[in-house]
């Protein structure tokens with residue numbers, strides 16, 4: 001037998017010739033991006049090997065040229081596993097099949113594996129969940145490795161209809177592959193996948209997460225810092241991660257985490273994070289990149305209220321200025337009211353007017369106006385270069401008490417507070433380093449999404465009021481907010 005290392009080398013050489021022979025546009029149609037060598041080896045290294053099993057059945061769905069199978073087989077043989085290895089590879093792009101066959105044949109010769117290539121659609125060729133219903137067991141595997149296609153499909157595509165239990169709207173093939181993989185995994189066994197990060201939060205993936213966590217626990221997560229260096233020579237504009245799940249309901253105490261800037265893993269950092277910090281009770285998954293971030297999460301997640309439960313819901317400003325030109329004015333007149341934009345949020349307060357255009361609104365349409373009371377205003381959009389994601393300003397009714405109503409443009413969010421103390425207290429929270437960092441972990445984008453803010457854990461309304469009382473009379477700096485927050489949230 002040749003050395004196993006030779007077979008992975010060969011697999012990479014053969015793949016390189018295939019990649020050169022097919023235009024990228026062609027491969028994109030199938031969601032075809034090949035895993036880099038280091039990434040494949042890293043993925044294979046995550047599996048626990050059960051040396052007592054006389055046979056291991058491996059599944060690689062969407063196998064491409066078979067690189068992941070080659071990496072896993074090589075790892076098994078390198079570690080001294082001497083039992084039978086049966087690799088099942090699904091692939092539906094006929095152009096890649098000769099390369100896949102060549103690589104698997106080579107693995108048969110060098111590592112003594114048996115293999116089966118299934119030229120079929122992995123998702124529609126078998127029953128999902130309903131397998132239980134028909135009393136026909138889904139085919140079961142000991143180890144599943146995969147780099148699924150990243151392709152959005154229509155909500156009535158055959159794959160989506162076959163797996164409607166986990167779909168909501170138009171799904172992406174990657175999480176359908178992942179869900180089907182869980183269906184094909186033996187109880188107690190492990191599956192390693194490389195996937196985008198988008199499934200970790202939001203309503204769109206809720207059904208999938210429910211399915212995932214009703215069958216599996218997460219044991220390992222690797223996060224890549226850079227977007228486009230993970231796939232060999234390919235630029236994939238997706239933030240990517242590697243995950244290992246185990247088919248069991250018994251949660252480990254910790255998740256083994258790692259992160260690296262790119263797929264050469266040269267700067268890899270390892271850290272352990274409490275399971276419940278990563279997988280929140282609402283089944284959102286927090287991808288923390290360091291121990292410090294883990295501490296931030298566990299501090300905030302120890303609180304049990306939310307802005308919603310405190311009756312302090314954040315909402316989005318009501319005026320879309322380019323659609324309401326006819327009621328906007330540059331200067332005040334009889335019956336006009338103040339209209340606030342993000343430019344009015346300055347140094348922790350709301351300064352109005354500042355001499356910009358359309359700072360006044362003249363209307364009696366109640367849908368265009370809101371009560372003049374105490375508020376916290378928060379910018380909805382910030383730029384990547386800005387230091388803080390959460391930028392807020394306190395608005396006090398007392399500053400403009402001659403107006404019965406005010407109005408807000410839709411590029412700010414607001415929270416109706418009704419007392420200055422609560423407005424100051426919310427400012428303490430949202431202007432603190434703790435909450436700015438928490439929000440960044442929750443949401444990588446520069447937009448402040450009120451639905452997510454409303455679900456963030458916060459202190460009780462009374463505690464927020466007390467925090468506000470402590471800030472009144474002090475400068476509205478981040479340091480002063482941090483001092484108060486550190487006292488109240490440990």
Ligand SMILES: C[S@@+](CC[C@H](N)C(=O)[O-])C[C@H]1O[C@@H](n2cnc3c(N)ncnc32)[C@H](O)[C@@H]1O
Pocket residue numbers: 030031032033034035061062063064065066067068090091092093096120121122123146147148149150173
């Ligand atoms: C992202 S590529 C990964 C290839 C390989 N596993 C690797 O890591 O280098 C996904 C592969 O899935 C295949 N594929 C796409 N849809 C499929 C389906 N419904 N059934 C089986 N294979 C599929 C594509 O042709 C492509 O080769």
